[in-house]
Amino acid sequence: xxxxxxxxxxxxxxxxxxxxxxxxxxxxxxxxxxxxxxxxxxxxxxxxxxxxxxxxxxxxxxxxxxxxxxxxxxxxxxxxxxxxxxxxxxxxxxxxxxxxxxxxxxxxxxxxxxxxxxxxxxxxxxxxxxxxxxxxxxxxxxxxxxxxxxxxxxxxxxxxxxxxxxxxxxxxxxxxxxxxxxxxxxxxxxxxxxxxxxxxxxxxxxxxxxxxxxxxxxxxxxxxxxxxxxxxxxxxxxxxxxxxxxxxxxxxxxxxxxxxxxxxxxxxxxxxxxxxxxxxxxxxxxxxxxxxxxxxxxxxxxxxxxxxxxxxxxxxxxxxxxxxxxxxxxxxxxxxxxxxxxxxxxxxxxxxxxxxxxxxxxxxxxxxxxxxxxxxxxxxxxxxxxxxxxxxxxxxxxxxxxxxxxxx
Numbered sequence: 283x284x285x286x287x288x289x290x291x292x293x294x295x296x297x298x299x300x301x302x303x304x305x306x307x308x309x310x311x312x313x314x315x316x317x318x319x320x321x322x323x324x325x326x327x328x329x330x331x332x333x334x335x336x337x338x339x340x341x342x343x344x345x346x347x348x349x350x351x352x353x354x355x356x357x358x359x360x361x362x363x364x365x366x367x368x369x370x371x372x373x374x375x376x377x378x379x380x381x382x383x384x385x386x387x388x389x390x391x392x393x394x395x396x397x398x399x400x401x402x403x404x405x406x407x408x409x410x411x412x413x414x415x416x417x418x419x420x421x422x423x424x425x426x427x428x429x430x431x432x433x434x435x436x437x438x439x440x441x442x443x444x445x446x447x448x449x450x451x452x453x454x455x456x457x458x459x460x461x462x463x464x465x466x467x468x469x470x471x472x473x474x475x476x477x478x479x480x481x482x483x484x485x486x487x488x489x490x491x492x493x494x495x496x497x498x499x500x501x502x503x504x505x506x507x508x509x510x511x512x513x514x515x516x517x518x519x520x521x522x523x524x525x526x527x528x529x530x531x532x533x534x535x536x537x538x539x540x541x542x543x544x545x546x547x548x549x550x551x552x553x554x555x556x557x558x559x560x561x562x563x564x565x566x567x568x569x570x571x572x573x574x575x576x577x578x579x580x581x582x583x584x585x586x587x588x589x590x591x592x593x594x595x596x597x598x599x600x601x602x603x604x605x606x607x608x609x610x611x612x613x614x615x616x617x618x619x620x621x622x623x624x625x626x627x628x629x630x631x632x633x634x635x636x637x638x639x640x641x642x643x644x645x646x647x648x649x650x651x652x653x654x655x656x657x658x659x660x661x662x663x664x665x666x667x668x669x670x671x672x673x674x675x676x677x678x679x680x681x682x683x684x685x686x687x688x689x690x
Contacts, residue, residue, distance in 0.1 A: 286310045286602070287337060287441075290351045291330035293317035297351035298330070302337050302344040304441075305586055306579030306625075308606030309393075311364045311440045312357040318380045321372035325401065328429035329370065329436075336433055340576045362604025364393040366440050368423075368432070372401040374408035384417050396420055397436060402427035424471075434571045442575045447499040449476045449528075451519040456507035456535075459556040464503070467567045473574075474499075496522050497627050497656035500578035501529040503570060506538040506547075517541075526653055526679065527584040527625070529577025533566060545580065546573045585623035585651050585682065592686035600686075606632075607639040610646075612690045617646060619689040621682075624652040628665050628676060637672050647689055649675045651682040 285301040287310070294317060313333070317326035338344055349356055357363045367387045369380060376384075384396055400409050400422055410418045425432040438446055448468060452461045465477045476495045492515075496502065502523040510516055523530050524543040532547040534540065540547070548569045552558055558566060586600075589608055593600040597613035600621065610619045622636045628650050636648050650669065654676050657665060669676050677685045 284343075287341075288312040288347065288355070288357050289330070289334055289337065290314045290355075291316075291326060292351050293323040293326050294320050296323075296327075299347040299349065299351050299355075300334060300344055301347045302341040304337065304341050304579065306581070306583030307441060308443070308582065309362055309364055309604065310357070310360055310602075311366065312355065313366045313368065313436060313440050314352060315368040315370065315436075316352075316380075316383075318369050318371045318376060319373040322370040322401065325372065325399075325427070325429055325432075326370040329368070329399070329432045332430045332433035333436060336437055336572065336576065340579070360604075361392070362602075364395070364440070365390075366395045366397060366436065368397045368399055368436055370399045370401075370432075371404070371409055374404050375412055376409050378412075381413050381417065385414050388416055395439070397423050397439060399423045399425055399432050431568060431571065434568070434575070438571070438575045442500075442578055445472060445474050446574050446578070447474045447476075447501070448570070448574065449496055449499045449502045449519070450505070451502050451516050451523075452505035453507050453510050453513040453516055456509055457505040460533075460550075460552055460558055461505060463558055463563055464566065464570070467563055468570060471567060471571060473570075492519065493522065493656050494658055496528065497526065497653045499528070500581055500626065501531060501574050504530060504532040504541060504544065506532050506534040506541060508535055508537045508539075510541070511539060527581045529574070529580045531570060531573045531577055533569075545577045581625035582623060585625040585679075588679075588683050589621050589623050589651065589686055592683045593690060596687055596690035598690040603639055605635050605639050607636060610686065610689055619647040619649065619686075621649040621651055621686065623682075624650060626652050627657045627661075628652050628654050628669070630668070633665075633668055633672055633674060636674060647675060648673060649677050649682065649685055651677045654678060 285303055286307045287302040287304055290299045315326050315330045317323045388394055398420055406422055423435050425435055450461050461477060465475055468475055504520055520541055530544045532544045533550050534547055536551055590600045593610055599611045600608040603609045606622055608621045609617055612618050620640045622632050624632045632650055636650055655678055
C-alpha cells in the first residue's frame with residue numbers, strides 16, 4: 283500500500299480524490315468532505331483545499347485518484363483504514379437523502395466516524411431534529427464557518443485521533459501574561475496543556491517532572507521573547523524537544539532570537555500591557571491548531587524511519603500491517619517480527635494494538651519503540667510488567683535500531 287491518506291470532496295456536480303503518503307500516520311485514513319446542499323458547496327470546497335494544502339506540506343508523495351468517490355472506494359477493502367465523513371451543512375433541516383447517507387455510513391461497520399460541520403447561524407436542533415438517534419446525538423465540529431479551522435479540526439481528529447497535547451515553554455519574566463492567555467484559549471479549544479504555573483506537582487523533582495511532561499506531549503510551543511537566551515530551563519526544554527524529535531512551534535516577539543529546530547513560527551506583537559489583543563489571540567490559537575497535528579507526527583515519523591533504516595541495513599523491509607504496526611521481513615521475504623514505532627512513552631493502547639495485530643502470543647518477537655524511560659516511575663514499572671507478560675520488548679531511541687537489526 284503506497285498511500286495512507288485518501289482525501290475526497292463531493293459537492294454539486296463535482297468530485298475529487300487525492301491519495302497522499304505521510305510519515306508518522308499510525309493507520310490509513312480516508313477523509314470524505316461532502317456538501318449536503320448547494321449553499322454549502324463553496325464551504326466544502328474551501329475546506330477541502332485548505333486540508334489538501336496542509337497535508338501536502340508534509341506529504342512524501344501525492345497524486346490524484348481516478349476511481350469512484352464515495353461508494354466503491356478502494357479504501358473499503360483495507361480493513362485497517364479509518365473512514366471519516368465530514369458533512370458540510372448550510373441549510374436546515376438536513377434532507378432525508380443525507381440523513382440516510384449519514385446513517386448508512388455509520389452502519390457500514392469498521393472504523394467509521396461522522397464529523398458534522400454546520401454553517402454559522404444554524405442550530406443543532408434545526409439541522410438534525412429528524413435524524414435517527416445515533417446521528418442526532420453526534421457532537422458538532424466547532425469550526426464557526428471557517429474552512430481553514432474546519433480543515434485543522436478534521437486533520438486533528440483524523441491523524442492525531444485524541445485530545446491534542448501541548449507543552450508551553452517560556453520565560454516567566456517576559457511572557458507570563460501571554461502564556462496565561464494561550465493556556466485559557468487552547469483549553470477552551472479542547473487542548474490538554476502543561477504550563478508550569480498551573481500544572482506542577484508539589485514535592486516532585488522539577489527536572490524529572492518536566493521531562494515526563496515533555497515526553498507525554500507531542501508538541502512544544504516556545505514563546506521566543508527578546509531575553510529567552512537567559513532562561514536556562516526554557517533552553518533545556520527546547521533542547522529536550524529537539525533531542526527526542528517533538529514538534530516545535532514558536533511565537534516570536536519583536537527583536538527576539540530564532541531558536542533552532544522550530545517546525546513553524548509566527549510573529550506576534552503584544553500590547554504595552556504585555557498581553558495579546560482579542561484578534562491577535564484568535565490568530566495565535568488558529569496557528570497552534572493548524573500546526574499542532576502535523577508537528578505531532580514528527581516523533582513517530584522519526585521512529586518509523588529508524589525501524590525502516592534498520593531493516594534496510596540488513597536488506598530487509600518493514601511493511602505496514604495496519605493499526606500502526608510494522609511487520610519485519612528479512613532479505614528472503616520471511617516474517618521476523620513486529621514493531622509499533624509509537625515514539626511516545628508506552629501505554630496500554632500500544633501494547634494492546636501490538637498484541638491484537640499479531641494475534642496474541644506471537645511466534646515472532648514484538649517491539650514497542652518509544653520514550654519509555656520518561657514515564658513516571660510507577661507507570662514504567664506497570665508497563666514493564668505488562669510488556670513482559672505479553673512478550674513485548676520495550677525499546678528506546680538508543681536501542682530500537684540495534685534491536686530491529688538483531689531480528690533480521
